[in-house]
Amino acid sequence: MYQYNDKDQTLIDERVAQFRGQTERFLRGEIGEDQFRALRLMNGLYIQTHAPMLRVAVPYGLLNSRKVRKLAEIARAYDKGYCHISTRQNVQYNWPELEKVPDILQELASVQMHAIQTSGNCLRNTTTDHLAGVAPDEIEDPRPYCEIIRQWTTFHPEFAYLPRKFKIAVSATTTDRAATQFHDIGVHLVKNESGDTGFRILAGGGLGRTPIIGKIIKPYLEKQHLLSYLEAILRVYNLHGRRDNKFKARIKILVKETGVEKFTEMVNAEWQQIKNGMELSEQRINDIKAHFAPPAYLTNADQDKSFALHKKQDSEFATWIKYNTADHKIAGYRAVFISLKAPDSPPGDITHTQLDAIADLSDQYSFGEIRTTHRQNLVLADVKQADLHQLWQNLNTLDLATPNIGTITDIICCPGLDFCSLANAGSIGITKQINEAIDNQDYIHDLGDIKINISGCMNGCAHQSVGHIGILGVDKKGVEWYQITLGGSSENEAAIGDRLGPAVAKEHVVKTITTILDVYIQQRLEDESFLNTVKRVGITPFKEQVYANH
Amino acid sequence: MQIIKDQKIVENTWTYIPDDTKLPAEISDITVSLSRWNEEYDKLEKYQGKVGIRINPDDSIESLPPSVMKAALIEVNFPVFTDGRSFSLAQLLRTRLKFKGEIRAVGQFMPDQIFYLSRVGVNSFALENQESLADAISMFDDFSDSYQASVN
Numbered sequence: 001m002y003q004y005n006d007k008d009q010t011l012i013d014e015r016v017a018q019f020r021g022q023t024e025r026f027l028r029g030e031i032g033e034d035q036f037r038a039l040r041l042m043n044g045l046y047i048q049t050h051a052p053m054l055r056v057a058v059p060y061g062l063l064n065s066r067k068v069r070k071l072a073e074i075a076r077a078y079d080k081g082y083c084h085i086s087t088r089q090n091v092q093y094n095w096p097e098l099e100k101v102p103d104i105l106q107e108l109a110s111v112q113m114h115a116i117q118t119s120g121n122c123l124r125n126t127t128t129d130h131l132a133g134v135a136p137d138e139i140e141d142p143r144p145y146c147e148i149i150r151q152w153t154t155f156h157p158e159f160a161y162l163p164r165k166f167k168i169a170v171s172a173t174t175t176d177r178a179a180t181q182f183h184d185i186g187v188h189l190v191k192n193e194s195g196d197t198g199f200r201i202l203a204g205g206g207l208g209r210t211p212i213i214g215k216i217i218k219p220y221l222e223k224q225h226l227l228s229y230l231e232a233i234l235r236v237y238n239l240h241g242r243r244d245n246k247f248k249a250r251i252k253i254l255v256k257e258t259g260v261e262k263f264t265e266m267v268n269a270e271w272q273q274i275k276n277g278m279e280l281s282e283q284r285i286n287d288i289k290a291h292f293a294p295p296a297y298l299t300n301a302d303q304d305k306s307f308a309l310h311k312k313q314d315s316e317f318a319t320w321i322k323y324n325t326a327d328h329k330i331a332g333y334r335a336v337f338i339s340l341k342a343p344d345s346p347p348g349d350i351t352h353t354q355l356d357a358i359a360d361l362s363d364q365y366s367f368g369e370i371r372t373t374h375r376q377n378l379v380l381a382d383v384k385q386a387d388l389h390q391l392w393q394n395l396n397t398l399d400l401a402t403p404n405i406g407t408i409t410d411i412i413c414c415p416g417l418d419f420c421s422l423a424n425a426g427s428i429g430i431t432k433q434i435n436e437a438i439d440n441q442d443y444i445h446d447l448g449d450i451k452i453n454i455s456g457c458m459n460g461c462a463h464q465s466v467g468h469i470g471i472l473g474v475d476k477k478g479v480e481w482y483q484i485t486l487g488g489s490s491e492n493e494a495a496i497g498d499r500l501g502p503a504v505a506k507e508h509v510v511k512t513i514t515t516i517l518d519v520y521i522q523q524r525l526e527d528e529s530f531l532n533t534v535k536r537v538g539i540t541p542f543k544e545q546v547y548a549n550h
Numbered sequence: 551m552q553i554i555k556d557q558k559i560v561e562n563t564w565t566y567i568p569d570d571t572k573l574p575a576e577i578s579d580i581t582v583s584l585s586r587w588n589e590e591y592d593k594l595e596k597y598q599g600k601v602g603i604r605i606n607p608d609d610s611i612e613s614l615p616p617s618v619m620k621a622a623l624i625e626v627n628f629p630v631f632t633d634g635r636s637f638s639l640a641q642l643l644r645t646r647l648k649f650k651g652e653i654r655a656v657g658q659f660m661p662d663q664i665f666y667l668s669r670v671g672v673n674s675f676a677l678e679n680q681e682s683l684a685d686a687i688s689m690f691d692d693f694s695d696s697y698q699a700s701v702n
């Protein structure tokens with residue numbers, strides 16, 4: 001993974017010192033609330049219902065064992081012993097003390113980590129496929145480009161006070177696992193007719209209150225122009241994005257109101273002015289690529305016989321392999337998902353003991369690297385098949401082997417009323433109820449690929465509008481109600497879910513979900529997936545059943 | 551009032567003349583809005599003191615007349631510190647128009663923004679809070695390096 005050089009380290013150390021000074025000035029009353037708010041947000045610090053929340057950046061979801069041990073240590077020393085993986089692959093602490101945050105940032109800096117630009121109206125953490133570098137269907141490893149973008153976005157002097165937050169996602173595979181069509185900018189690695197790798201650029205996608213699918217504004221961009229093109233988009237957005245209404249300030253509204261053709265023209269005109277002189281050199285790209293060189297894979301890992309034997313003898317292990325591991329580009333290796341969706345724990349939460357244990361397991365089995373996913377799980381990307389059985393047993397004792405990745409209980413859920421001051425609804429509580437109601441593993445597996453996303457308010461942090469089943473908490477005269485949508489997807493065939501009908505009361509949510517599942521089972525053709533069934537039969541059969549008994 | 555110019559604290563000599571106020575009779579250094587600059591350019595050219603222009607976030611670089619290159623000072627105004635358009639305007643004044651004169655941040659910006667402002671080409675700073683000047687000077691050294699090219 002990327003290793004800091006002296007410059008990177010100096011910059012984050014200086015950032016810690018800067019924020020320490022700002023915090024001290026705030027506590028002495030020398031900086032106003034509003035000003036400090038902007039400054040702390042750009043250092044990842046929110047003030048929530050109970051306490052501050054600190055969001056730590058995990059650039060493109062990549063961690064190593066040293067970093068994970070530090071996260072565990074911080075959870076012990078400064079928090080209540082756990083932390084949370086967010087839908088943007090970052091790590092969140094829910095109970096730090098404001099006065100201690102500079103110390104936490106200093107701890108993070110000691111392992112090349114930070115909380116820079118993880119919130120606020122600025123350029124946020126760039127995300128990518130959690131299987132980057134190991135996915136069999138990859139054109140090229142996207143992470144070197146993510147790192148190049150990370151450096152460019154970090155402390156960008158011109159774009160620190162944008163109309164609204166700004167998120168970039170990069171994907172390099174035919175199957176989009178990074179939801180690039182729902183980002184302010186989506187970057188796809190593609191090959192042109194002569195076989196050269198470049199980028200397809202999308203802009204104006206986004207979730208939240210007004211979900212919009214991004215539009216292609218540049219079908220093919222030569223590699224060397226990546227940063228000048230991003231800069232052109234950002235400059236057009238910074239100057240023309242709406243600042244009069246927070247809810248209309250994202251780039252998606254600018255693209256929509258300007259029209260994609262006109263917007264593209266504006267970007268291209270700006271780009272023509274700046275492209276010469278901002279080129280990425282082949283040398284620079286190669287230098288960064290060297291940081292992501294493949295680890296020392298065994299060439300005969302697939303010769304191992306024990307894996308097949310264990311699968312045959314141990315059906316639980318075989319099930320786990322089926323759901324919680326993915327194909328790897330090297331024969332004899334698999335990528336392993338660590339499920340943070342055990343039925344009795346809030347989605348994405350992880351304790352300090354689990355973190356320490358995962359760090360050890362990664363050292364032992366996966367070259368010391370760990371990834372976070374936007375579905376709030378973790379990945380050990382490079383495990384040899386001979387080690388899988390042992391690893392599974394270890395994960396099992398840690399309650400990290402629930403075989404539910406990609407199933408209905410792999411729920412994406414925002415913190416909701418439990419932590420967030422904007423919430424209308426207790427999303428974590430709903431998750432728990434669903435887990436209690438749907439607890440039969442065979443049934444869960446029979447349902448197959450169903451993604452539920454639950455957000456506690458219109459801001460949609462859990463991306464409910466692209467959930468196969470989306471659940472959104474709404475407030476009706478101080479009472480929690482839930483709006484259900486069906487048929488959303490953030491993958492290749494990006495789609496925004498359709499509303500099932502009127503919102504349902506809290507006590508009817510679980511019944512509504514189980515009714516939807518019953519209708520699916522009645523309606524599906526052989527092994528047709530939930531999403532395809534919804535597409536084929538439409539929303540009406542679901543609607544009729546759900547509202548029949550109301 | 552004191553300001554920061556080229557990283558030093560100096561006395562301010564400039565006054566902004568609002569659109570509804572007459573140009574001062576005595577000779578002094580004044581700035582005016584873009585619309586006044588456009589409408590009264592002949593008059594301003596004959597004015598004895600130095601004349602500069604104040605641009606607001608709503609003004610676009612494309613709308614600036616060629617005469618801005620003769621301005622003795624260009625002020626970029628911050629109606630609120632969160633309005634980041636002024637950063638792009640300063641950047642474009644330097645890189646697109648190649649304006650070499652003084653660019654000054656005025657209005658509601660924070661001392662904590664001067665590092666980034668200086669990187670996009672602003673070289674003087676009229677901070678309303680006079681007590682923060684010494685602190686502000688030290689903020690030019692917040693970072694010793696950067697990932698992007700600076701204008702200066």
Ligand code: SF4
Nearest residue numbers: 414420423456457461
């Ligand atoms: S969706 Fe709403 S309730 Fe949930 S975390 Fe986001 S802002 Fe808070």
